[in-house]
Amino acid sequence: MVDTYFLSQGLTTLAGLLLLPFGSLAASQIEDQAEQFFRSGHTNNWAVLVCTSRFWFNYRHVANTLSVYRSVKRLGIPDSHIVLMLADDMACNPRNPKPATVYSHKNMELNVYGDDVEVDYRSYEVTVENFLRVLTGRIPSSTPRSKRLLSDDRSNILIYMTGHGGNGFLKFQDSEEITNIELADAFEQMWQKRRYNELLFIIDTCQGASMYERFYSPNIMALASSQVGEDSLSHQPDPAVGVHLMDRYTFYVLEFLEEINPASQTNMNDLFQVCPKSLCVSTPGHRTDLFQRDPKNVLITDFFGSVRKVEITTETLSLQPDSGVIESSYKKDQMVEDLMEPLKYAEQLPVAQIIHQKPKLKDWHPPGGFILGLWALIIMVFFKTYGIKHMKFIF
Amino acid sequence: MAAAVRLVLLVLLLLGPGVWGQAEPPRDSLREELVITPLPSGDVAATFQFRTRWDSELQREGVSHYRLFPKALGQLISKYSLRELHLSLTQGFWRTRYWGTPFLQAPSGAELWAWFQDSVTDVDESWKELSNVLSGIFCASLNFIDSTNTVTPTASFKPLGLANGTDHSFLRYAVLPREVVCTENLTPWKKLLPCSSKAGLSVLLKADRLFHTSYHSQAVHIRPVCRNARCTSVSWELRQTLSVVFDAFITGQGKKDWSLFRMFSRTLTEPCPLASESRVYVDITSSGQDNETLEVYPPPLTTYQDVILGTRKTYAVYDLLDAAVVSTSRSLNVQLKWKRPPENGYIHYQPAQDRMQPHLLEMLIQLPANSITKVSIQFERALLKWTEYTPDPNHGFYVSPSVLSALVPSVVAAKPGDWEESPLFNSLFPVSDGSSYFVRLYTEPLLVSLPTPDFSMPYNVVCLTCTVVAVCYGSFYNLLTRTFQIEEPRKGGLVKRLANLIRRARGVPPL
Numbered sequence: 077m078v079d080t081y082f083l084s085q086g087l088t089t090l091a092g093l094l095l096l097p098f099g100s101l102a103a104s105q106i107e108d109q110a111e112q113f114f115r116s117g118h119t120n121n122w123a124v125l126v127c128t129s130r131f132w133f134n135y136r137h138v139a140n141t142l143s144v145y146r147s148v149k150r151l152g153i154p155d156s157h158i159v160l161m162l163a164d165d166m167a168c169n170p171r172n173p174k175p176a177t178v179y180s181h182k183n184m185e186l187n188v189y190g191d192d193v194e195v196d197y198r199s200y201e202v203t204v205e206n207f208l209r210v211l212t213g214r215i216p217s218s219t220p221r222s223k224r225l226l227s228d229d230r231s232n233i234l235i236y237m238t239g240h241g242g243n244g245f246l247k248f249q250d251s252e253e254i255t256n257i258e259l260a261d262a263f264e265q266m267w268q269k270r271r272y273n274e275l276l277f278i279i280d281t282c283q284g285a286s287m288y289e290r291f292y293s294p295n296i297m298a299l300a301s302s303q304v305g306e307d308s309l310s311h312q313p314d315p316a317v318g319v320h321l322m323d324r325y326t327f328y329v330l331e332f333l334e335e336i337n338p339a340s341q342t343n344m345n346d347l348f349q350v351c352p353k354s355l356c357v358s359t360p361g362h363r364t365d366l367f368q369r370d371p372k373n374v375l376i377t378d379f380f381g382s383v384r385k386v387e388i389t390t391e392t393l394s395l396q397p398d399s400g401v402i403e404s405s406y407k408k409d410q411m412v413e414d415l416m417e418p419l420k421y422a423e424q425l426p427v428a429q430i431i432h433q434k435p436k437l438k439d440w441h442p443p444g445g446f447i448l449g450l451w452a453l454i455i456m457v458f459f460k461t462y463g464i465k466h467m468k469f470i471f
Numbered sequence: 472m473a474a475a476v477r478l479v480l481l482v483l484l485l486l487g488p489g490v491w492g493q494a495e496p497p498r499d500s501l502r503e504e505l506v507i508t509p510l511p512s513g514d515v516a517a518t519f520q521f522r523t524r525w526d527s528e529l530q531r532e533g534v535s536h537y538r539l540f541p542k543a544l545g546q547l548i549s550k551y552s553l554r555e556l557h558l559s560l561t562q563g564f565w566r567t568r569y570w571g572t573p574f575l576q577a578p579s580g581a582e583l584w585a586w587f588q589d590s591v592t593d594v595d596e597s598w599k600e601l602s603n604v605l606s607g608i609f610c611a612s613l614n615f616i617d618s619t620n621t622v623t624p625t626a627s628f629k630p631l632g633l634a635n636g637t638d639h640s641f642l643r644y645a646v647l648p649r650e651v652v653c654t655e656n657l658t659p660w661k662k663l664l665p666c667s668s669k670a671g672l673s674v675l676l677k678a679d680r681l682f683h684t685s686y687h688s689q690a691v692h693i694r695p696v697c698r699n700a701r702c703t704s705v706s707w708e709l710r711q712t713l714s715v716v717f718d719a720f721i722t723g724q725g726k727k728d729w730s731l732f733r734m735f736s737r738t739l740t741e742p743c744p745l746a747s748e749s750r751v752y753v754d755i756t757s758s759g760q761d762n763e764t765l766e767v768y769p770p771p772l773t774t775y776q777d778v779i780l781g782t783r784k785t786y787a788v789y790d791l792l793d794a795a796v797v798s799t800s801r802s803l804n805v806q807l808k809w810k811r812p813p814e815n816g817y818i819h820y821q822p823a824q825d826r827m828q829p830h831l832l833e834m835l836i837q838l839p840a841n842s843i844t845k846v847s848i849q850f851e852r853a854l855l856k857w858t859e860y861t862p863d864p865n866h867g868f869y870v871s872p873s874v875l876s877a878l879v880p881s882v883v884a885a886k887p888g889d890w891e892e893s894p895l896f897n898s899l900f901p902v903s904d905g906s907s908y909f910v911r912l913y914t915e916p917l918l919v920s921l922p923t924p925d926f927s928m929p930y931n932v933v934c935l936t937c938t939v940v941a942v943c944y945g946s947f948y949n950l951l952t953r954t955f956q957i958e959e960p961r962k963g964g965l966v967k968r969l970a971n972l973i974r975r976a977r978g979v980p981p982l
Binding site for chain 2: 165167168174175176177187189190191192193194195196198199200201218219220221222223417418419420421422423424425426430433
């Protein structure tokens with residue numbers, strides 16, 4: 077009895093000992109899964125791409141924005157989740173030798189405009205006010221859905237801005253500016269209204285680093301094409317089009333993004349290395365102190381791609397046409413129509429009717445100051461010349 | 472159990488004739504057509520029309536099942552109680568003088584006009600919301616439409632569809648001339664089509680060809696139409712039209728031959744499976760006239776003749792749903808070829824380069840008999856540098872005369888005689904045969920007065936500057952350096968002063 081008891085206890089301890097390593101293995105597996113679950117906490121992706129320059133010689137800014145649009149669409153973000161703002165129309169500009177195209181590379185290699193493009197804010201609609209309204213969500217109720225940023229607290233948003241800028245400001249359409257303080261406050265409003273989970277801000281202008289200096293909201297990562305005091309330079313002119321096609325920083329970012337596909341594991345540290353000073357002439361900068369995760373754990377596709385929950389099934393579904401519904405309601409219509417009298421089309425130019433139309437009476441407005449002054453002058457001159465005695469004959 | 476089975480059988484028999492009775496027409500249908508018209512000026516106009524007809528009363532029933540009719544527009548009609556909607560986006564201008572009368576012209580920019588139903592209480596509010604929603608659907612800045620550019624016409628713009636009373640207070644019209652049309656407007660327009668751009672005529676809608684044109688107009692028209700000949704009920708009709716005019720000279724390298732592939736860089740492969748009709752019409756009216764030999768390839772199986780816009784026209788019809796049309800080569804590429812070389816056989820143009828070479832324009836023209844042919848060229852005057860003017864610029868600048876070299880048919884054929892034997896005045900130009908003679912004529916030189924600057928400007932500038940300097944500097948100098956003394960005012964008028972002068976002359980003390 078006693079030995080069996082001891083044997084069983086030994087067995088249980090042995091089993092327990094064997095279970096322990098299994099348990100720890102299982103626990104680490106669960107930990108891995110849990111870490112992956114918390115790695116990227118976003119459920120949807122949005123992109124706000126803004127080009128702020130007008131006029132033909134700023135062709136490169138539109139090409140910059142469209143190349144980021146193209147990459148973002150290619151990696152999976154649909155048009156309904158992209159707000160594209162272009163301040164001028166380059167593709168159908170009368171000065172464009174190849175209409176409906178915007179090229180990013182000389183020799184017309186890559187048409188970033190493409191055949192399937194939806195511009196949400198164009199021409200005069202690209203203003204500082206509209207941009208801030210899009211970001212903060214304070215939009216008039218009649219704005220259509222395609223012009224709204226309908227993000228929530230699990231959205232990762234990519235914001236790309238390009239144009240002409242300076243130390244602390246970005247110029248919109250050569251007539252107004254947005255300062256870095258306004259931008260930082262807008263992002264804080266977004267954070268307080270829980271409109272983003274993580275935000276990536278990229279700016280390609282002169283002295284771009286000044287625009288992210290003032291950010292103070294959490295979970296923002298920022299990249300700029302040049303430091304304060306440096307100018308961002310353009311890449312190459314094209315003799316056929318006649319203007320510079322792209323800016324250097326965005327050109328190399330586009331080259332980098334062309335190699336990314338929706339499943340790639342490239343992280344943000346590679347994006348920080350994209351345009352060294354030898355290629356870009358200016359020094360690209362970045363800011364990650366507000367971001368909670370380590371940049372080497374942040375995938376490029378967290379911001380440039382899209383989360384899509386896809387379930388693949390191998391069984392087929394056959395759809396039956398529901399002709400029963402259509403036929404029954406058609407019969408109902410046929411019964412009703414027999415009771416009504418025939419309708420007719422309107423006459424396009426009923427001359428007799430138009431001639432005899434009574435015009436609307438215009439509202440009577442009292443005469444303005446000029447007319448009154450003129451009449452007073454005339455009357456004064458008359459009475460001064462001919463004397464006041466004539467007044468009793470007038471009135 | 473048996474009773475239930477018998478009941479089921481009875482029910483089935485009752486439903487039988489209902490379900491498989493005479494073929495009911497479908498509730499919505501799509502017709503697509505493309506009309507290609509060679510224009511008198513040598514250009515080619517192509518007009519696409521896609522018509523979706525939907526036999527449904529949108530107002531009465533709450534519709535939620537959309538098949539061919541796009542849901543975005545159907546919801547628009549029911550939400551804003553629209554009776555008609557016409558929206559067009561156009562780039563360019565239809566030149567009626569060179570191109571003839573258009574089927575449907577639209578103003579440059581964006582034009583939107585709509586008739587609302589009688590049940591709408593606040594038309595202006597609905598109009599504003601409608602323009603905002605349309606700006607989102609078509610990616611155009613239609614949200615700029617407000618009271619400053621909206622009018623209510625009182626006599627024109629009568630409804631194009633069925634109407635039972637035309638109270639113009641339910642009509643609104645607005646135009647945005649600054650609006651640009653580009654691919655971002657074409658993309659959502661194409662997505663409204665049932666076959667999108669995958670099959671049928673819409674495969675030809677490629678943006679890079681459609682915008683490389685002299686005129687591009689796309690429109691959406693929604694209106695109620697009669698459902699049948701009795702016209703007792705209403706169907707909704709959606710027409711999407713797209714008109715383009717291709718510049719034959721730029722895109723066709725000067726030849727008047729064209730084909731679908733050359734215009735659109737695509738050919739037609741199959742009709743849209745959802746379309747009940749899919750046709751291509753080519754205007755071949757001029758093929759029957761004198762001296763015009765053109766041929767359309769592949770030869771049409773049917774033709775269509777009718778009086779269109781006042782004149783009798785003949786059209787070659789290619790029905791894509793007819794298997795014989797697309798069968799042989801699996802793709803349809805309609806080509807138009809001129810059997811003879813066309814009138815403008817040769818054109819050579821070399822534009823000028825400033826201060827390096829002049830313009831050169833050479834044309835070979837065949838003149839029709841008993842007619843007057845006018846050739847005109849437009850030019851602009853530019854401003855020269857001030858050193859490039861001649862001493863007498865107000866005389867003007869000369870443009871060298873044009874040269875006309877012509878082979879004129881002789882009334883009487885001449886015998887080509889021996890060169891040495893004939894008199895000198897007959898052997899100036901060598902003649903190959905006597906049926907026509909060669910002549911070279913010149914026009915007058917053109918004297919053009921260019922805007923001349925005012926060359927006396929330096930003189931004026933010097934005078935003005937000197938005056939200003941003298942007045943300002945001189946005054947300051949005087950103020951700073953002169954001393955001032957008080958002088959007793961002299962009493963007396965002019966007469967006294969004159970008397971004093973005489974007294975001084977006499978040597979007598981003054982008054």
